[in-house]
Amino acid sequence: MMEIIHQSRIDRELESLMERIYPPRVCIDNDSREECTVVKVDSANKDGILLEMVQVLTDLDLVISKSFISSDGGWFMDVFHVTDSFGNKLIDESLMLYIQKALCASRRGEISREKLGNSWKEEERVWRKKTAVELTGTDGPGLLSEISAVLVELGFKATSATAWTHNDRAACIIHVEDDSTSGPIDDPIRLAHVERHLECVLEARGEKRSVRLTTLAAGRTHTERRLHQLMYADRDYERCRACEAECGGEHKKECDGTHVWIGRCEEKGYWGVNVRSRDRPKLLFDTLCVLTDMNYVVFHAAIRSAGSMAHQEYFVRHKASSTLLRESERQKLTLCLIAAIERRVSHGLRIDINTENRVGLMRELTRVFRENGLWISRVEIGTRGDKAEGSFYVTDSAGGEVNPKIVELVRQQAGGSIVAVHRSPCRMSTASSSSSTREHKSGIEAVRKFSLGSMLWSQLERLSDSFGSIRSSYLAYSE
Template sequence: MEYDFSSSWDMDDEYEKLIRRMNPPRVVIDNEVSKTNTVIRVDSANKHGILLEVVQVLTDMNLIIRKAYISSDGGWFMDVFNVTDQDGNKITDEGVLDYINKSLGADSSFLPSRRRSVGVEPSKDHTSIELTGTDRPGLLSEVSAVLTDLKCNVVNAEVWTHNTRAAAVMHVTDEATGSAITDPERLTKIKKLLCNVLKGSNKTRGAKTVVALGVTHTERRLHQMMFADRDYERCDDDTLDDKLRPNVTVVNWYDKDYSVVTIRCKDRPKLLFDTVCTLTDMQYVVFHANIDAERPEAYQEYYIRHIDGSPVNSEAEKERVIQCLEAAIERRVSDGLKLELCTTDRVGLLSDVTRIFRENSLTVTRAEVTTRAGKAINTFYVRDAAGNPVDAKIIDSIRQVIGQTILQVKGSCEHSKSPSQESATRFLFGGLFKSRSLVNFGLVKP
């Protein structure tokens, strides 16, 4: 007798919908129980990935999660978050509180479209380009130059590097129409040329370019791309001091058939999202968790099982969990001096800016590119190409060319990390040669 698996999946999906209608998510927001934090409690029918969905909503709102208590044994999920805004204050804005309720409560029901936001969905606004390849000096400058030559405008982009690998999600529009690029032949050409740039001369590791009309949750997609690219595998020449790595341990609690994952590392925004994202995509279920990020050092404790119900059951699996969580934490660490560029958007802006950095021997370790109402708001983390703290004179000369008010320094050159504290990979956009005057790029008048 032949079994209809598709029918079974449909029945499971209908059953899940029924359970949700009978037990809709419930959100309680309390500003009285804590002197310093807003407390958000979420109760819901349980399913794999629900913790990540909740954390993703809070993180996307730029809320800082100070503490969290998670329990999801059986068919019910309960989570309590202590959160503040980015300035460390309680959330008192009624509009924000209402949005939290709508995003997490019964009205949202964690719609399937939200759950699949990491995939590709149709979009008329832009074309999504996903890039992975070997990290090297000048890579983003080359990629953005190719896109400019192909009459594409980069409206949003985020680029991460880790352990000799680079990944980027870029949203581009057609220069002529300002909308998504739909011509199949043109898309094929874009994919081919970008893949050639990513491959470079490296024959040992591959490169990948995906071009689609779609919407992605950029940060989760970057985690997935780098995980698939196995950036967690340490290189023989990985010189990062073990003392600087996140402290990740995995032990089995045999009485309860749980594996207990403990993480201690320097706290930073979105740390919880990064670790929960990785555990979820590695097909582990978080049954209980205790999160404390109220000190400079964050503490995370997860009680997990694999989705098949088993704990971590071998030394090899244990080591892989540790390495993958370390990588997830390290990917977002931003070495170097933070620069913010704000100016009127135009085609080729990203290419010009990264070329200026490259020709002044600066390396960009991470980048975020956004466009809002015709304005480009770009953030770059830069270092000296040799891995040394940035020379203030170089930054001053670049700012004089681009414009003192257009390019702002967020931090001090003297406080850039020393070379011994940098990640294993520090090259993405850097350059070695200064070939012509910066004024030629036309960002500002000389």
């Protein structure tokens, strides 16, 4: 045991030393491409660095249309082609300066101290005051409504909620606080009490369920990555099927399903992972989440969008073994990649809300959906000050399109909380999604979700590294 701890400490010190000797370099190039901004990163490699950087970009609601990755030999080099959510190049100087700093993992603490000051400390303090409720169970109409009702009855106030459904399974993370104190719930007896009540709700729908209450702390896992982990632990991937099997053993041009091919690269000892699927925002983040959490290391990768489709190619190895995977492991990785991509895909309508936050708001809205026969397939809702903002993705009880008359009835019963209704963009390409977003820009601006995109600083110094070596390294590859 002592030897393991000692080795871990040395690894962390060595990693920190490498960052100090070879600090990360980030360059944002708006000149080489007409259609996008090119973000280039050059850094000493470390465990999880690729996912961290993609997470920074996706948290800013940026769309990654192309990326070239290489991390062999202890060095990490990456090129991202990005646009904003409307398909435009990045022109906001403060946003670009923030990206330059945020992508330098060793300098993130410096950003907080220099620029955020008390505001950052306040945000961290507020997050620490929350308790997170994590649930997985059998999906079904009215599930979120029943969960919300239990929380209100037990004196909990929801401050944010994110929920996904996939293959008849549901995973949900709700951040709550004590209604009377606006603080975390520290009483273990009370925590056990609410856990039992929530388990009863989930148990009534199926035997397989999980409920966990935790107090948030610094360094918490990213919410959407945590949802991937919850659904993976719930084994939602077991009902996924490889699309090529449905296509008669070969890929058909007109098929827009998710295809995964995994082959051996004998000379280098890699597994070559090729993924083809519908393009959408956060696709790269979702794929990297499952690779990282399944302990696969990405050594090289090329990602690109072509029309409505996205192509991802990875060369990976497993951390625990230098040998190539067995057939059972290859099949499991295939299904897990398909599941990770499909979890975020939501059909039906997106209903945006922007209303005054109050105790029981989530219960009221989900009750309206349930009483009108709507099935909630995905939720993203949070609070900004005294306002609650976010989106519900809904279908009818059979998973089909929602009747427009029911939508209007729901709007009336919600008492002005609903500000916009859109057909879900998740089945559209990045380009068509951007076009649709422009058409509804005014509505989206009214319900813009809380993200790092709202925290832009204008006085950070520019970094001057040229990144000419990275550009030349990838020129032949990109062409």
